[in-house]
Amino acid sequence: MYANLGIGAIGHKATVSEAIDFAQRYGFQGIDFSIGEVQALAEEQSAAYVRDLFAAKDVKPGVMGFPVEFRKDESTWRDGLAALPAQAKLARELGCTRTATWLTPGSQDRPFLENFKFHVDRIGPAARILADNGIALGLEFIGPKTLRKTLAHRFIYTMEGMLALGAAMGTGNVGLLLDIWHLYTSHGLIDQIRELSASEVVVVHINDAPAGVAIDEQIDNVRALPGETGVLDIGSFLQALEEIGYDGPVTVEPFSKRVREMTTEDAVAATAESVRKVWPRSGVKA
Numbered sequence: 225m226y227a228n229l230g231i232g233a234i235g236h237k238a239t240v241s242e243a244i245d246f247a248q249r250y251g252f253q254g255i256d257f258s259i260g261e262v263q264a265l266a267e268e269q270s271a272a273y274v275r276d277l278f279a280a281k282d283v284k285p286g287v288m289g290f291p292v293e294f295r296k297d298e299s300t301w302r303d304g305l306a307a308l309p310a311q312a313k314l315a316r317e318l319g320c321t322r323t324a325t326w327l328t329p330g331s332q333d334r335p336f337l338e339n340f341k342f343h344v345d346r347i348g349p350a351a352r353i354l355a356d357n358g359i360a361l362g363l364e365f366i367g368p369k370t371l372r373k374t375l376a377h378r379f380i381y382t383m384e385g386m387l388a389l390g391a392a393m394g395t396g397n398v399g400l401l402l403d404i405w406h407l408y409t410s411h412g413l414i415d416q417i418r419e420l421s422a423s424e425v426v427v428v429h430i431n432d433a434p435a436g437v438a439i440d441e442q443i444d445n446v447r448a449l450p451g452e453t454g455v456l457d458i459g460s461f462l463q464a465l466e467e468i469g470y471d472g473p474v475t476v477e478p479f480s481k482r483v484r485e486m487t488t489e490d491a492v493a494a495t496a497e498s499v500r501k502v503w504p505r506s507g508v509k510a
Contacts, residue, residue, distance in 0.1 A: 225462070225471055225472065226286075226473060227473075228252060228253065229243060229246060229255045229475070230255070230477065231256070231492070232256065234476060234477070234478060234491050235479075235483055235491070236491050236492075240255075244277055247283045248282065252283070252496065252499075253284055254283060255283060255286055256286060256288075256475060257285055257286075257287070257289065259288045259314065260311075262315075263314055271314060271317050271318070284319070284320075285318045286320070286475075287320070288315045289323065290361070291304060291307065292308055301346055305349055312356070316358055321359050321360060322360050322473065323360075323362070323426075324364060324426055325361075325401070326364035327343065327365065327380060328366065328379065329378065330377055330378045330379045332375060332376045333377075340392070343389060344392050347393060347398075351393050351398050354395075355395045355397040359397065361390075361426065362398075362425070362426030363386050364400070365381050365383060365385065365410060367405070367407065367409030368406075368440075370440070371444050383402070386400055387399070399424040399426040400427075401426060401427040402417070402428050404431065404461045405432075405456065409439055409442050411439065417461070417464040421469075425465065428470065429475050431448065431476060431479070432454070432458070434453060434455070447477075447478050447480060449480060449483065450499065451502040458506070459505030461506075462474070462505075463507060463508060466507075476495045476498060
């Protein structure tokens with residue numbers, strides 16, 4: 225398990241080269257990256273050139289952004305699917321074996337069973353391509369009731385439900401993007417993590433929840449840096465992941481206005497400091 229830097233996850237932008245540099249300077253062992261950007265760079269230079277960018281700073285290509293837009297029209301989805309084999313092959317060549325995306329916990333148009341089939345039909349073919357390249361796909365459940373109640377038809381918003389959806393794809397490489405804030409807002413328990421296998425957790429996100437706000441009143445895009453409020457028990461969360469043998473990236477995703485308004489470098493520095501603050505509480509070796 226290692227600290228992974230997602231520049232987009234903290235509300236900022238950077239090229240892959242800049243992100244690698246930030247990660248190396250501030251103690252992150254890996255980064256999130258856009259496979260589209262990396263593919264363009266590999267075509268302009270070479271895959272070896274991109275691989276050397278990571279190796280030179282001893283930074284891992286931690287998480288590839290999931291490039292298939294499955295939520296929109298069929299043509300857009302099929303275009304993304306057609307591009308995926310080459311992208312997955314490149315990611316594997318770079319040493320990246322993880323990607324992830326999120327699922328809306330409901331729909332204005334599709335009832336539950338129709339929506340379940342829609343996601344299996346749209347994501348399943350991409351998962352098969354990823355599996356052929358040794359890449360695992362993490363699906364993120366979105367927990368807060370405040371979001372669910374705005375949607376006409378409810379959909380999956382718990383860990384168990386998302387595992388069931390992944391299993392229904394039948395590819396053997398679909399697990400969870402497990403975010404401590406969504407576990408909390410879905411009324412999940414840290415002990416539930418101990419019932420998982422390491423392969424069922426693909427990517428992990430940490431953050432904190434605003435203090436003084438009831439669980440069912442938490443708002444999806446209003447959070448805090450890890451350890452900022454102390455509402456979420458990140459130490460126990462990381463310890464549970466360690467116990468099941470999770471060895472992948474842990475990315476901070478704070479949805480913090482304060483962090484977004486910082487310069488990119490200050491935001492990375494504040495993110496790194498938050499990780500240094502909470503990680504020792506788990507007893508997990510960084």
